[in-house]
Amino acid sequence: MPMLLAPSFHWALPWALPRLAPDAPPTPRPMTDPASSDAALMALAGGGDRAAFNLLVGRHGERALRVALRILGDAAEAEEVAQEAFLRAWQAAASFDPDRARFTTWLHRIVVNLAIDRTRRRAGAPSAGLEAAVELADPGPGPEADAVATEARAALAAALGALPPRQRAAIALAYEQELSGAEAAAALEVSERALEGLLRRARQFLRSRLEGS
Amino acid sequence: MNIARFALLLDRHGPALARWPESERAAATCLLAASAEARARLEAALALDARLRRDLARPDPASVARLQDGIARRIVRAPMPDRPGPLPRLLALLRPALPAGWGALAAMACCALWLGLSPPRAAPEDPFGPLQTLPLAGDAF
Secondary structure, three states: OHHHHHHHHHOOOHHHHHHHOOOOOOOOOOOOOOOOOHHHHHHHHHOOOHHHHHHHHHHHHHHHHHHHHHHHOOHHHHHHHHHHHHHHHHHOHHHOOOOOOOHHHHHHHHHHHHHHHHHHHOOOOHHHHHHHHHHHOOOOOOOOOOHHHHHHHHHHHHHHHOOOHHHHHHHHHHOOOOOOHHHHHHHHOOOHHHHHHHHHHHHHHHHHHHOOO | OOHHHHHHHHHHHOOOHHHOOHHHHHHHHHHHHHOHHHHHHHHHHHHHHHHHHHHOOOOOHHHHHHHHHHHHHHHHHOOOOOOOOHHHHHHHHHHHHHHHOHHHHHHHHHHHHHHHHOOOOOOOOOOOHHHHOOOOOOOOO
């Protein structure tokens, strides 16, 4: 009786097949599903899956770059910071715990810390970079943008450049869509109440600086 | 609610009243209906909000593409992600006990300590040992 049943077990026991057919070609590595959640992609990246990590970069790269640009005001520096943030995320991928924070919150925290550190290091001329950002950033309508709009953007960039780095980071995160107040506060490593305080001071300052411009 | 309180909340939560704490919304709506100054402050806040949404810097598509290419190139050369050390792994193992609170963790730690430090026990005593020393009928004394 066992002899009769044995052949039907071969298909049910896939781990037995390599021994039965040692010359069979190795099964190809499964493609990473682009629809996977951030947490699933990070779990794969933690195991060394570069394709999974590249999917995360494609999904969140623009946002990370935007936050860095709004804090630093310099496109080249923002690119460096965003790249550095993703490399740190790659290195720490195996330690990422989705039960403790969402991937985006975790990534924003790295970006914000790196950008604020860099702003403090070049404390000599923080506003120069932000004014330059007006020319480097996408102006929207294109070259035909009228002079009034350009002037308004320059005035806003100059006012933002005069803000302390943490208030600028609070504004950058608060105007990031899909980011709740709690996530913005977690990215800045402050309580929601403290974030509201940063935003209050930043808005008061910006309004007083931009009045009439 | 007075104007000063309204202005404070406006700066703290922004001009969208829907984002304000529910307990403050009704009073703010009443103040807006009654006070021209409150309406003027709301208008100023709305103007700043619109300006920030419109004019905050945005990266151009070329720099986004450059960022993605740069990261892809660098992680090919970068070492594999660091494996977490023993302490994070231990904490991850203990996490299921967290909902039970610190008491459960302390009890687990005490058990581990007791098991680790308790001296090895000698060979178990034979429960019938004392009986073997009793004189039996027929034994020669």
